[in-house]
Amino acid sequence: MLGAAAIQTAATLGFTRVGLQSAQAVEPAAVEAAPAIVIGSGYGGAVAALRLGQAGIRTVVIEMGRLWNTAGSDGKIFCATASPDKRSMWFKTRTEAPLASFLWLDVINRDISPYPGVLDRVHYDNMSVYLGRGVGGGSLVNGSMAVTPRESYFAEQFPGVDLAEMYGTYFPRARAELGVNNIDPAWFESTECYRYARVSRKHAEKAGLKTTFVPSVYDFDYMKREAAGTATKSALAQEVIYGNNHGKRSLDKTYLASALGTGNVTITTMERVRAITRAADGTYLLTVDRIDDTGAVVQTKQYRCSYLFLGGGSIGTTELLVRARETGTLPYLDASVGTGWGTNGGVMLGRANHIWDTTGTTQSTMPAMGIDDWANTANPVFAEIAPMPTGFENWASLYLALTKNPERASFTYDAATDSARLGWSAAQSAVSVAMAKKLFDKINAANSTVYRSDLFGGNKVFADDFTYHPLGGCVLGKATDNYGRVKGYSRLYITDGSLVPGSIGVNPFVTITALAERTMARVLAEDTAP
Ligand code: FAE
Numbered sequence: 312m313l314g315a316a317a318i319q320t321a322a323t324l325g326f327t328r329v330g331l332q333s334a335q336a337v338e339p340a341a342v343e344a345a346p347a348i349v350i351g352s353g354y355g356g357a358v359a360a361l362r363l364g365q366a367g368i369r370t371v372v373i374e375m376g377r378l379w380n381t382a383g384s385d386g387k388i389f390c391a392t393a394s395p396d397k398r399s400m401w402f403k404t405r406t407e408a409p410l411a412s413f414l415w416l417d418v419i420n421r422d423i424s425p426y427p428g429v430l431d432r433v434h435y436d437n438m439s440v441y442l443g444r445g446v447g448g449g450s451l452v453n454g455s456m457a458v459t460p461r462e463s464y465f466a467e468q469f470p471g472v473d474l475a476e477m478y479g480t481y482f483p484r485a486r487a488e489l490g491v492n493n494i495d496p497a498w499f500e501s502t503e504c505y506r507y508a509r510v511s512r513k514h515a516e517k518a519g520l521k522t523t524f525v526p527s528v529y530d531f532d533y534m535k536r537e538a539a540g541t542a543t544k545s546a547l548a549q550e551v552i553y554g555n556n557h558g559k560r561s562l563d564k565t566y567l568a569s570a571l572g573t574g575n576v577t578i579t580t581m582e583r584v585r586a587i588t589r590a591a592d593g594t595y596l597l598t599v600d601r602i603d604d605t606g607a608v609v610q611t612k613q614y615r616c617s618y619l620f621l622g623g624g625s626i627g628t629t630e631l632l633v634r635a636r637e638t639g640t641l642p643y644l645d646a647s648v649g650t651g652w653g654t655n656g657g658v659m660l661g662r663a664n665h666i667w668d669t670t671g672t673t674q675s676t677m678p679a680m681g682i683d684d685w686a687n688t689a690n691p692v693f694a695e696i697a698p699m700p701t702g703f704e705n706w707a708s709l710y711l712a713l714t715k716n717p718e719r720a721s722f723t724y725d726a727a728t729d730s731a732r733l734g735w736s737a738a739q740s741a742v743s744v745a746m747a748k749k750l751f752d753k754i755n756a757a758n759s760t761v762y763r764s765d766l767f768g769g770n771k772v773f774a775d776d777f778t779y780h781p782l783g784g785c786v787l788g789k790a791t792d793n794y795g796r797v798k799g800y801s802r803l804y805i806t807d808g809s810l811v812p813g814s815i816g817v818n819p820f821v822t823i824t825a826l827a828e829r830t831m832a833r834v835l836a837e838d839t840a841p
Contacts, residue, residue: 345371345577348597348616350584350631353448354820355807356622357566358827361488363620364573366835371614372567372576373599375583376401376444377427379451379554379563389429389554392676393702397426399553401444402606407432408552409441409659409777410709411768413701426604427581429554432777433626435733437740438654439777440626441552446578448624449820450561452552453779455529455677456695457491458817461685465822468812471793477825481832485824488569490560491526494679495535499524502538504547507670508680511696511708514662515682518757520750522682525695525818528565529677533558549700551676582612587619587631588640589800595619618802618838621785622827625652625808629722629784630731632797637724643799647789649722649731653813654740655780656716658747658773661699661763662708662755670708674698682710684750685816691715692750693817707763711779714746719813722784740775747773780819785809787826795830802838806830 349359352374363370379388383398390398395406406420413419430452431442443449459482466474499505512522529546536542537558545557555561570576586598594615601610621628633649635641664670675698682694694712699705718739722731755761767774785791787810790798795810797803806827808819815822 342596342613342615343371344615345369346616347371347618347620348373348595348614349620349622350597351448351622351624351627351807352446352562352567352578353443353450353622353624353807354562354823355624355805355827356448356620357562357570358824359620359622359804359806359831360570360576360578361566361573362828362831362835364570364576367575368618370570370576371616372570372578373582373584373597373614374446374578374580375602376429376446376580378446378578378580379429387556389550389556392549392551392553392700395421395423395553397424398428399423399430400428401431402427403432409774410699410766412765413705415765425606427602427606430552435735437737437776438733438735440781441777441779442624442626442781446567446580447562450528450559450563451554453820454551454695454697454818455527455559456818457486457489457526457528457821458681459486459821460815460817464685464816468815469787471788472829477829481825481828482821484828485821486526488566489528489821489824490530490565491528491821492531493526494524494531496524498531498535499679503671504534504538504673504675505679507674507698507708508678508696510664510668510670511682511710512680514708514754514758514760518754520682520684520754522680522696525679525681527677527679528560529555530558530560534675534677546675546677547673549676549702584623584631586638586640587635590615593617593802595803619804621797621803621805621809622807625781625784625811628805628807628809632785632790633722633724633731634729637726641800645790645798648785650719650784651786651789651812652720652722652733652735652781652783653716653718654735654743654778655782655814655816655819656714656743656746657778657780658712658714658740658743658775659697659767660710660712660747660751660773661766662710662751663761663763664706664708665758665760666706668706669704670699670706672703674700676700682750685715690746690749691816692746694747694750695818707766709766710751712743712747712750713780713816713818714743715816716743716746716814718742719783744773744775782808782811782815782819783813786812794833795826796834796838804830804834
């Protein structure tokens with residue numbers, strides 16, 4: 312448990328904006344209760360927690376991962392990417408890094424012992440999904456790229472959302488709270504750690520393409536000190552997908568720290584919500600499995616609340632609601648729950664550089680530049696220039712291309728495993744690959760370069776079987792109203808990436824955060840108890 316406030320029984324709860332009169336009469340002793348519960352502590356959950364706490368509403372956040380605040384025997388909270396140990400991945404026996412090989416050699420992944428590590432890779436047919444686990448969700452493992460989507464594409468994806476309000480109020484609010492900062496362009500031009508990005512820019516420009524700087528929630532001043540040798544290295548020490556020990560403004564340092572600071576928010580960890588039902592009095596009852604470091608369920612608990620906020624992410628929230636609808640615990644959920652899922656059109660690929668185009672032995676793990684060809688209506692692509700921080704010169708340029716892939720998939724409930732199955736096909740990934748290939752064929756042609764085929768296992772050139780950006784499943788305006796209120800149930804809300812209809816054209820966490828801010832502003836203003 313975190314925070315100043317312990318969870319209290321409903322009989323002793325005090326409320327300011329949200330009432331709970333009906334719930335107080337029927338409190339079984341074994342049920343822990345709060346006026347509001349938030350499931351998950353990623354972007355959507357963290358925004359909900361802060362705004363509920365500031366409104367004076369006692370709130371419990373339930374997170375299935377750990378709190379990452381204790382150093383291991385090496386003195387570090389997170390393990391090194393180059394020598395990952397059990398802290399790296401969520402109950403795996405071997406790491407499953409996105410870059411699976413180098414020069415076709417299996418030198419990247421390591422055997423590890425199963426443990427509630429920080430990065431998960433969830434496997435479905437034809438697609439696997441990387442997710443952050445722990446207090447802070449995806450913010451613990453992501454690349455910090457804090458991109459606001461183009462207004463025109465946001466409008467296409469969210470036709471019911473007021474653009475002036477989004478771009479005038481909620482995006483700026485999200486960026487401020489997340490601590491978004493920009494790289495000093497002069498430093499970018501001179502530092503060794505972004506040589507790789509400058510090389511990729513040169514190659515893109517030779518093909519007539521534009522590049523753009525990308526804002527970040529990694530503290531660029533800290534990174535400068537890393538480069539100068541006056542701060543402990545993190546982005547410059549290959550740290551990213553298994554956690555950053557320094558420099559990153561992850562949610563535990565921003566939204567969640569502020570939420571705890573209100574004194575009204577408590578976070579429980581290593582507790583996984585399994586089922587949601589609605590009691591006759593209108594409160595929500597959650598069945599929650601408490602797990603230990605081996606993954607064993609050591610206790611099954613019940614929580615109850617009047618207001619339930621779902622922040623388990625595209626995968627977590629969608630699975631909970633698909634299960635609830637199909638097992639009949641929330642039978643009135645809309646038929647669109649479980650639909651509208653996409654990968655943000657993402658494909659990873661590498662290019663082989665000429666011997667004179669060195670990308671450097673020290674590469675910042677935090678991308679700071681992208682190739683922006685989204686305005687090309689024939690083939691819209693935004694490609695982040697990604698690092699490949701091997702610690703030695705590898706003559707590779709790596710990219711995560713986000714394409715305007717219109718393909719969407721649905722989840723179905725599998726009773727045998729009590730889980731949601733994703734119906735994504737290889738042909739749906741091929742659409743993203745074709746778009747990425749068009750752009751990078753052009754870059755290769757202009758620079759007389761070729762693709763790398765040694766990085767993703769076999770001779771795979773385009774890594775199209777995993778995503779960092781699972782989006783959708785409970786799309787805004789379909790599974791919910793226009794503000795994230797779940798259709799069919801009152802006082803049930805979604806604030807996470809499941810609202811985004813499969814694609815947003817840029818890295819998604821700023822959008823998820825801003826939409827959550829918009830939902831919370833509306834809900835706190837309107838959904839008060841009688
Ligand atoms: P998320 O952050 O995934 O949080 C969900 C939380 O809920 C997690 O902590 C879960 O453990 C927890 N949870 C789920 N189910 C349950 C349950 N049943 N019971 C209790 N707890 C539960 O969701 N995005 C960017 O914008 N820029 C980047 O540079 C970037 N890089 C990325 C790099 C990597 C390696 C990865 C994996 C992702 C990256 N992303 C990036 C994506 C971004 O992190 C992701 O879109 C957001 O984290 C999604 O936010 P949500 O709030 O939807």
